[in-house]
Amino acid sequence: xxxxxxxxxxxxxxxxxxxxxxxxxxxxxxxxxxxxxxxxxxxxxxxxxxxxxxxxxxxxxxxxxxxxxxxxxxxxxxxxxxxxxxxxxxxxxxxxxxxxxxxxxxxxxx
Amino acid sequence: xxxxxxxxxxxxxxxxxxxxxxxxxxxxxxxxxxxxxxxxxxxxxxxxxxxxxxxxxxxxxxxxxxxxxxxxxxxxxxxxxxxxxxxxxxxxxxxxxxxxxxxxxxxxxxxxxxxxxxxxxx
Numbered sequence: 001x002x003x004x005x006x007x008x009x010x011x012x013x014x015x016x017x018x019x020x021x022x023x024x025x026x027x028x029x030x031x032x033x034x035x036x037x038x039x040x041x042x043x044x045x046x047x048x049x050x051x052x053x054x055x056x057x058x059x060x061x062x063x064x065x066x067x068x069x070x071x072x073x074x075x076x077x078x079x080x081x082x083x084x085x086x087x088x089x090x091x092x093x094x095x096x097x098x099x100x101x102x103x104x105x106x107x108x109x110x
Numbered sequence: 111x112x113x114x115x116x117x118x119x120x121x122x123x124x125x126x127x128x129x130x131x132x133x134x135x136x137x138x139x140x141x142x143x144x145x146x147x148x149x150x151x152x153x154x155x156x157x158x159x160x161x162x163x164x165x166x167x168x169x170x171x172x173x174x175x176x177x178x179x180x181x182x183x184x185x186x187x188x189x190x191x192x193x194x195x196x197x198x199x200x201x202x203x204x205x206x207x208x209x210x211x212x213x214x215x216x217x218x219x220x221x222x223x224x225x226x227x228x229x230x231x232x
Contacts, residue, residue: 104155
């Protein structure tokens with residue numbers, strides 16, 4: 001059982017927006033701004049798409065955005081494209097000096 | 111472009127040890143903290159360990175603390191994970207990942223290798 005809770009699946013049609021949630025506790029998401037999101041295509045290594053709740057690494061399109069409210073973080077993918085179909089994982093710093101991941105959400109582009 | 115290449119995976123019997131390596135290139139290795147993250151077959155990501163840029167500080171997941179040791183050799187741009195008393199639950203692809211610039215990226219994997227598979231089985 002993962003420390004952070006994500007829905008196992010999400011879906012949307014091309015061009016639409018989809019939001020994936022990630023719920024933790026005050027000891028991780030709720031207490032710190034070190035929330036990250038990763039995209040992983042089948043058979044590939046994960047790729048960072050969001051860090052520090054809502055910052056994008058260089059090269060990640062602004063269709064990817066992040067937010068946080070209380071103990072729940074969210075990733076929104078706007079203008080869905082076929083290549084966005086992948087697994088998405090959230091992670092957070094957790095007291096003390098650990099990193100915890102969510103179980104992952106498989107995003108399907110219909 | 112950052113390059114990280116893991117090696118040392120394979121099939122190992124329960125209770126035995128294994129050492130993984132991660133060769134880093136195309137960036138100043140000694141300036142960045144490094145993570146190990148694993149993924150069991152068909153499962154999600156699990157953070158394993160983190161080492162500071164100079165090797166002085168190390169952090170571990172509860173599931174591996176006391177059995178695994180993360181270390182680095184900055185002059186040769188190498189990261190290691192020494193794994194002892196392995197069990198079937200340690201079967202996974204092991205990734206090394208570089209952190210990014212700035213404190214906000216210390217707890218994130220900014221760039222990742224392609225991983226090496228460790229299978230613990232008799």
